Amino acid sequence: xxxxxxxxxxxxxxxxxxxxxxxxxxxxxxxxxxxxxxxxxxxxxxxxxxxxxxxxxxxxxxxxxxxxxxxxxxxxxxxxxxxxxxxxxxxxxxxxxxxxxxxxxxxxxxxxxxxxxxxxxxxxxxxxxxxxxxxxxxxxxxxxxxxxxxxxxxxxxxxxxxxxxxxxxxxxxxxxxxxxxxxxxxxxxxxxxxxxxxxxxxxxxxxxxxxxxxxxxxxxxxxxxxxxxxxxxxxxxxxxxxxxxxxxxxxxxxxxxxxxxxxxxxxxx
Amino acid sequence: xxxxxxxxxxxxxxxxxxxxxxxxxxxxxxxxxxxxxxxxxxxxxxxxxxxxxxxxxxxxxxxxxxxxxxxxxxxxxxxxxxxxxxxxxxxxxxxxxxxxxxxxxxxxxxxxxxxxxxxxxxxxxxxxxxxxxxxxxxxxxxxxxxxxxxxxxxxxxxxxxxxxxxxxxxxxxxxxxxxxxxxxxxxxxxxxxxxxxxxxxxxxxxxxxxxxxxxxxxxxxxxxxxxxxxxxxxxxxxxxxxxxxxxxxxxxxxxxxxxxxxxxxxxxxxxxxxxxxxxxxxxxxxxxxxxxxxxxxxxxxxxx
Numbered sequence: 067x068x069x070x071x072x073x074x075x076x077x078x079x080x081x082x083x084x085x086x087x088x089x090x091x092x093x094x095x096x097x098x099x100x101x102x103x104x105x106x107x108x109x110x111x112x113x114x115x116x117x118x119x120x121x122x123x124x125x126x127x128x129x130x131x132x133x134x135x136x137x138x139x140x141x142x143x144x145x146x147x148x149x150x151x152x153x154x155x156x157x158x159x160x161x162x163x164x165x166x167x168x169x170x171x172x173x174x175x176x177x178x179x180x181x182x183x184x185x186x187x188x189x190x191x192x193x194x195x196x197x198x199x200x201x202x203x204x205x206x207x208x209x210x211x212x213x214x215x216x217x218x219x220x221x222x223x224x225x226x227x228x229x230x231x232x233x234x235x236x237x238x239x240x241x242x243x244x245x246x247x248x249x250x251x252x253x254x255x256x257x258x259x260x261x262x263x264x265x266x267x268x269x270x271x272x273x274x275x276x277x278x279x280x281x282x283x284x285x286x287x288x289x290x291x292x293x294x295x296x297x298x299x300x301x302x303x304x305x306x307x308x309x310x311x312x313x314x315x316x317x318x319x320x321x322x323x324x325x326x327x328x329x330x331x332x333x334x335x
Numbered sequence: 336x337x338x339x340x341x342x343x344x345x346x347x348x349x350x351x352x353x354x355x356x357x358x359x360x361x362x363x364x365x366x367x368x369x370x371x372x373x374x375x376x377x378x379x380x381x382x383x384x385x386x387x388x389x390x391x392x393x394x395x396x397x398x399x400x401x402x403x404x405x406x407x408x409x410x411x412x413x414x415x416x417x418x419x420x421x422x423x424x425x426x427x428x429x430x431x432x433x434x435x436x437x438x439x440x441x442x443x444x445x446x447x448x449x450x451x452x453x454x455x456x457x458x459x460x461x462x463x464x465x466x467x468x469x470x471x472x473x474x475x476x477x478x479x480x481x482x483x484x485x486x487x488x489x490x491x492x493x494x495x496x497x498x499x500x501x502x503x504x505x506x507x508x509x510x511x512x513x514x515x516x517x518x519x520x521x522x523x524x525x526x527x528x529x530x531x532x533x534x535x536x537x538x539x540x541x542x543x544x545x546x547x548x549x550x551x552x553x554x555x556x557x558x559x560x561x562x563x564x565x566x567x568x569x570x571x572x573x574x575x576x577x578x579x580x581x582x583x584x585x586x587x588x589x590x591x592x593x594x595x596x597x598x599x600x601x602x603x604x605x606x607x608x609x610x611x612x613x614x615x616x617x618x619x620x621x622x623x624x625x626x627x628x629x630x631x632x633x634x635x636x637x638x639x
Contacts, residue, residue: 083444086437090463090518093474096484100477108477108484154370161363169367172374178568180576180620182593183613186600187381190388190610210377213370264465271467274578278600287469294473294583304477307470314466322458 094311101304108300119305129306132289135201136270139285142205143212143269148261150209151216158217159224174214184211185278192279199281207275212265219264219321223257223328256328263321267314286310388610398607406611416595416612423575423592423616424623426506430513431571431627434521435563437514442525442562443555457526464519472583475512479503479584504586512580517573521566528562529555557635564628571627575620576613592616 101120105113123129157163158170176184188207189199197203227250235245273287280288290306293299355361389406392399410416445456463471478484479502486498502508532555540550556563578593585591592612599609 079440079444079448082440086441087459089515090460093471093478093515094463094466096474096477097470107482108480150370150373154367157363157367157370161359161366163360163363163367166363169371172379173370175374175378178572180573180593180616182576182578182596183382183385183617184378186596186609186613187385188377189600190606191377191381191384194384206377210374213374267465271465271469273467273469287467290469290473300477303473307467307473311466311470315462318462318465326454 097304097311098308101301101308103301106298106301108304119301120309122302123305123309126302129286129289132284132286135280135283136286139201139204139208139276140266140269143208144262144266146205146209147212147216147265148220148258151213151220151261151265152258154213155217155220155224159221159227160229173217176211177214181211181274185275188275189278199279201280201283201285203279203281204276204285207279208269208272211272211275212268215268216261216265219261219325220254220257223254223260223325226329227253256324260321260325263317263324267317267321270310271314385610385613388607389614391607393605393607406607407615409608410611410615416592419590419592419595420616420619422506422590424619426509426513426589426591427571427575427620428623428627430510430517430574431521431567433510434514434517434570435525435566438518438521438566439525439563441518442522442529445522446526446529457523460522461519464516468516469579471516472512472579475508475515476503476584479508479511503584505588506585508584508586509577509580509589509591512584513574513577516580517570520569524565524569525559525562528559532558552638556638560631560635564631567627567631568624571624572620576616 099112100108102115102117103112104116104118154169154173158166185207188203188210192199192203192206231249231253232245235249236242240248271287272285273291276285276288277291284292286306290303293303388398390402390404392401392403392405410420441460445453445460449456476483480486481498481500481503483503485502486495489495490498536558537550537554540554545553575591576593576596577591578597581589581591581594596609596612596616599605599612
């Protein structure tokens with residue numbers, strides 16, 4: 067009746083987990099299915115295989131422009147939020163100082179705020195100081211939003227770090243910068259790469275901030291939002307969406323593999 | 336350490352200040368400051384500005400900076416905003432309740448039966464939540480639509496003769512979509528708190544004659560309460576201001592407060608009112624979240 071730890075394992079629980087996983091994956095698996103379907107409507111039964119929706123994307127210059135914007139914004143946001151995240155995560159894991167909890171709370175706040183309020187408040191301050199809406203404002207805004215995620219990835223990477231390694235390096239005459247470059251960096255590098263990938267993915271998929279702050283230069287989600295009004299455009303949006311989902315999954319899986327390999331190495335050492 | 340002269344004992348900070356630049360405190364503050372300044376300038380300051388705006392008024396394009404509560408009178412008094420706020424709160428409460436309830440068994444399963452593959456399970460569960468939110472909402476629209484996947488699928492199997500119209504464009508569609516979107520955010524904190532539970536406590540409850548349900552209610556659930564509470568907060572507060580889901584799948588019955596807020600920054604162009612609506616939403620949802628936390632604590636104490 068009871069399992070190994072005296073904790074009962076119900077027969078129903080695994081079945082529930084399977085149903086739940088199906089519920090989670092259903093929407094993101096449907097997009098690719100219909101993106102290869104030879105019909106404009108998303109109905110069953112399927113109407114045969116086609117690649118024409120994908121082919122139509124390559125000639126769509128507006129979409130390609132939006133893709134370029136997204137790529138540019140994503141790279142900038144990933145770099146900026148990881149850079150800022152490294153400072154904060156290192157300060158919060160390594161040092162004890164007054165206001166540490168408050169600083170952590172502020173940086174994590176975007177997780178506990180409705181995104182629209184973050185977007186609206188940024189819009190107000192940006193227009194207030196007379197800045198034009200552009201990709202730069204999207205980058206500034208998305209970085210605030212990505213920081214909590216970048217910081218969680220980095221903090222867990224930094225927490226496994228053994229401080230005595232650094233102390234040994236300093237005692238042996240290495241400079242502070244040299245220690246960072248030759249001792250600290252190699253150990254925390256996997257966390258940094260994970261953080262870059264995760265932030266890039268969040269930026270690529272982020273819609274609300276981009277919608278409010280992008281002005282006349284759309285990112286991919288903003289472009290998709292504009293297309294949703296036209297039923298005839300749906301299949302090519304599905305094709306584009308499938309590519310984006312595939313890309314997100316590849317990036318996240320890579321981040322996870324890097325993170326786990328590093329974890330195993332630290333545990334093994 | 337050498338004994339300190341009496342004069343410095345009077346000022347205990349003095350020796351610390353001499354080497355303050357080398358102290359952990361100074362290093363920590365210096366290192367955190369770029370990030371902190373960024374967040375102060377682009378998170379805290381903008382929110383303070385929203386707060387300030389909510390007490391100002393607007394006449395066409397000029398802002399009158401004299402203090403007024405008129406925006407709050409409109410935000411809380413106009414039936415349309417009352418309705419939207421009420422619906423947003425109801426939806427976010429229902430969504431967070433359902434999300435926590437359907438997610439708890441998953442977190443429990445991974446924590447207690449995940450074995451060596453715990454992190455793989457967590458990864459599998461969280462991946463869908465990391466893909467584009469807009470695309471997932473769009474996909475639900477495709478699933479639930481009149482000529483959608485569910486209807487045409489059921490019709491081709493012969494279970495129904497004509498499409499069910501009640502699937503899309505109502506608050507149920509909003510709830511389903513939001514529960515799907517926020518699943519991982521509920522599972523992770525609950526999982527973390529379940530992991531911290533000392534397994535021998537549950538074993539002890541069994542040995543002392545508690546059955547499965549009693550040991551769950553009296554040991555596991557109370558000890559995982561911190562995780563349940565953070566799951567509630569992390570789902571409830573952001574969903575109250577959701578914009579995409581009501582717009583795409585909500586129809587007329589599913590409109591939420593974010594649509595009204597957005598309108599004040601677009602066509603309506605009444606920033607002070609938009610600011611007051613934002614502040615009202617934040618305050619009201621925080622009060623509701625506080626009430627839910629208290630209710631949960633009370634409930635768990637009672638069943639213990």
